[in-house]
Structure formats: structure tokens, C-alpha cells
């Protein structure tokens with residue numbers, strides 16, 4: 165029987181395992197082990213359920229427009245637990261010049277697609293709005309090479325759109341610096357829109373007209389009204405827990421840190437930190453790129469050197485619980501982002517209990533503030549007490565939160581957030597070309613073709629399908645291979 169070993173039990177590795185379980189369900193003759201170094205599965209996905217609160221250490225939701233997670237939830241039978249954002253106050257704010265300004269309706273990431281909200285917003289000055297409007301007349305870029313998000317936004321919409329919108333959103337979502345962030349890897353649709361329609365505004369409007377009222381009709385029907393962000397009723401770890409339960413033929417091993425990986429003849433040999441030796445016909449490495457590099461550098465130094473060019477930055481999320489009765493701020497919205505030009509320490513704050521139902525008991529509120537990321541990562545690497553006091557001070561100054569929290573917990577991710585820098589797509593295609601020489605070896609996870617959870621699920625699934633195909637395992641392969 166052919167054997168697959170998956171190294172890394174984050175969502176990409178688990179999605180790969182589930183694809184192999186599906187093949188086994190169809191009588192494929194293959195065995196599979198997941199080796200996870202830490203004492204738990206899920207990697208960055210880590211929900212803590214405590215005293216009626218649902219706290220997410222890492223990701224708290226995923227975008228609904230990429231269908232991989234929704235499809236996985238359907239297969240796992242937990243799609244009825246998918247949950248969109250609350251509908252009572254669906255607003256997000258930008259904290260600018262000591263004021264909370266609502267992100268205007270119709271702003272598609274940073275491109276205005278509705279006239280009145282754009283004209284009346286206080287987020288942009290008149291010269292800023294006129295500069296954004298020039299997008300309608302500017303020519304398209306001739307060159308096809310990648311560029312930074314900052315260069316793209318400055319070129320099409322001007323500096324104000326970058327400083328007040330693109331930068332805080334990118335910092336909030338990707339912990340990234342738009343000056344170094346790859347447009348091609350992170351927002352390929354903007355490149356395509358410019359190529360096809362020349363103007364971003366006209367292109368986004370044309371796409372909006374074509375789009376059905378709910379994307380993927382039929383697929384997302386169970387959680388109407390449509391929500392851009394989705395999460396799980398019991399927290400994102402619900403996906404991990406259910407997936408593992410529904411993989412009875414996969415051996416999941418925690419505290420199984422892999423130290424050495426080598427190819428001998430036609431098979432792969434793996435040594436754990438404990439000295440135990442394992443053998444496999446195919447290996448899926450779903451560890452972060454910088455750790456993957458350490459496992460392959462002795463025999464694939466060129467790929468390892470390329471993997472080392474994919475940087476990671478540190479972030480910290482600070483969860484604060486309060487008694488609702490004594491909490492003065494009305495929390496009418498999902499939270500706010502803070503532009504770098506404001507020179508604050510926090511980059512964003514989610515009003516979690518106002519954004520999603522069931523995150524806190526009815527008589528409590530839950531906030532989550534963020535520090536660090538590419539622009540200020542040293543702030544996330546400070547000691548926990550310093551981070552707590554800086555966040556509380558900023559929430560006092562920005563939101564007037566003087567109440568004593570019931571708890572204040574810091575979740576640090578040191579070098580935990582992967583960054584797609586300019587020319588990332590080229591780097592990945594070079595890695596894929598070199599990987600062809602290493603038959604039976606697959607690289608999966610957030611470092612390659614998408615950072616979000618849906619991308620990781622898709623990527624893990626595709627790599628497992630490719631491994632099964634390579635092994636000649638007879639089972640219906642639903643996805644196309646990545647190399």
C-alpha cells in the first residue's frame with residue numbers, strides 16, 4: 165500500500181489529509197499520517213472557548229467569495245454552522261484625525277463604485293477625491309511585470325487613497341506594508357481589471373453589474389443574507405475538529421516534530437525529533453516556508469534559498485472582555501482600522517461581539533485589537549505586559565474605554581504572518597519548476613498561492629490530489645494538480 169506523510173497539521177495539511185480520506189472512502193489503497201510538531205492540530209486556527217466567550221487566537225473569519233471553505237464545510241456536514249456578520253450595524257470605521265469615519269458604502273476594497281457615498285464622505289479631501297476620479301481618464305500601464313500595491317494605488321487613485329484606505333486595510337487584513345506587497349499575488353483581479361477596462365472604477369462597476377446578487381448562487385444559499393466574511397458558530401476550530409473526526413483512516417500525530425527529511429531511492433525518509441524514523445512514497449510539506457527551507461536545504465539548497473526569500477512578520481492580537489452594563493461605548497459597527505499616518509500603536513480593533521453573534525455572553529462585550537505587522541512589527545515582539553498597557557492606553561484615547569476589562573489576553577504570532585512581496589508569483593513559479601526534480605514532494609500552505617484560509621484549503625486539497633495521482637492511486641481526483 166502506498167504511503168503519504170503530511171508534515172504540518174495546519175489547515176492546509178488537514179485539507180490535504182481530508183482529500184486522501186475521500187480517496188480512501190472510494191477504496192483507494194493508500195495510507196496517510198499527519199505529523200504535527202506542536203501538541204494540537206489546526207496551526208494558526210485556534211479557538212479558545214471560555215466562560216461563554218469564543219476567542220480566536222489567530223484568524224477569526226474568512227472571505228465567502230472564495231468557495232473552498234464553504235465547500236469543505238458542506239462535505240463535513242457543518243455548513244449550517246457557517247455564520248455571516250451581524251446585520252444591525254454593518255459599518256467599519258477609519259480612525260483619522262481623531263475621528264471615526266465610516267468607510268463609505270460602495271467602496272470595493274479601495275475603489276469607489278457608488279457616487280453619492282463617495283462624494284459625501286469625510287474620509288477623503290476634495291483634492292483627494294478629484295485625484296481618485298482621475299482614474300476614469302488615466303491610461304493603462306503598458307508593462308506586465310508585478311508591482312507593489314502602493315505603486316498601483318498611487319498610480320491609479322493617488323496618495324490619499326493609499327494612505328487613508330489601502331494601507332490601513334492591508335495592514336488590518338494582511339499585516340502587510342503596501343510598499344512591498346505584491347499586487348500580482350495579492351490582488352490579481354486589479355491587474356486584470358486595469359488590463360481589460362483601463363479604469364479601475366469602470367472595471368469594478370462593470371464587474372458589479374455582471375455579478376449575481378449572491379456570489380456562487382446555490383452554494384451559499386444556507387446563510388443568507390450574503391456576508392463578505394464568514395465564520396463558524398463555535399469558532400473556526402470547529403472546522404479542524406470536525407475534519408479530524410471525519411478522517412478515521414488518517415493517523416494524526418501531535419508532538420511529532422520532524423527534524424530531518426531525505427530521499428533514499430524511490431522513497432522518502434523522515435526522522436522525528438525523538439529519533440523515530442518513518443518512510444513514505446510521497447510527502448506533503450505544509451509547514452511555513454522558512455521551516456520548510458530548513459528541512460530541505462541539505463539536498464535542495466536552491467529551493468530552500470528561494471523559500472527563505474518569503475518573509476514572515478510578527479503580529480499580536482489582544483482580546484479584551486468587558487461587562488456590557490458598565491461599557492460606555494455603543495459599539496455600533498464592526499470596528500475600525502488605523503492608518504499608519506496617525507502614528508498609533510494599534511493597527512485595528514474589531515468589536516467582535518458586534519461583528520459576530522455568540523462571541524460573548526449577552527451581558528459582556530468582546531474587543532480584539534491588533535499591533536505589529538510589516539510596518540511596526542517590533543511592537544508585537546514586546547513583552548506581554550507592555551503590549552497590554554499600550555493597547556489599553558490607545559483604546560482609552562481612541563474610543564474612551566476607561567473601564568477595567570474582565571480579562572485582557574495577548575496572543576502573539578512571532579514571525580507568524582507570511583508576506584507576499586513584489587515578484588512573489590515569479591518566485592513561486594521558479595520553486596515549482598525546481599520541484600519537478602523531486603518526485604513525490606509537494607509544498608502546501610499559506611506561503612505559496614494565497615494566504616487566507618480558503619486559499620490554504622484549496623492548495624492543500626490540490627496538492628493531495630497531485631500526490632495521489634503521482635502514486636497512481638485509483639480514486640476519483642476532483643481537483644487539478646499544482647505541479
Ligand SMILES: Cc1cc2nc3c(=O)[nH]c(=O)nc-3n(C[C@H](O)[C@H](O)[C@H](O)COP(=O)(O)OP(=O)(O)OC[C@H]3O[C@@H](n4cnc5c(N)ncnc54)[C@H](O)[C@@H]3O)c2cc1C
Nearest residue numbers: 172174175176201207208222223224225422609610616617
Ligand atoms: C494572527 C493571524 C490572523 C489571521 N487572520 C486570518 C483571517 O481572519 N482570515 C483568513 O482567511 N486568514 C487569516 N490568517 C491567515 C491564515 O490563518 C493562515 O494563512 C493559515 O491558517 C495558515 O495555514 P497553514 O496550514 O498554511 O499553516 P499553519 O497554520 O502555520 O500550520 C503549519 C503547521 O506546521 C507545524 N510545523 C511546523 N514545523 C513543523 C515540523 N518540523 N514538524 C511538524 N510540524 C511542524 C506547525 O506547528 C503548524 O501547526 C491569519 C494569520 C494569522 C497569523
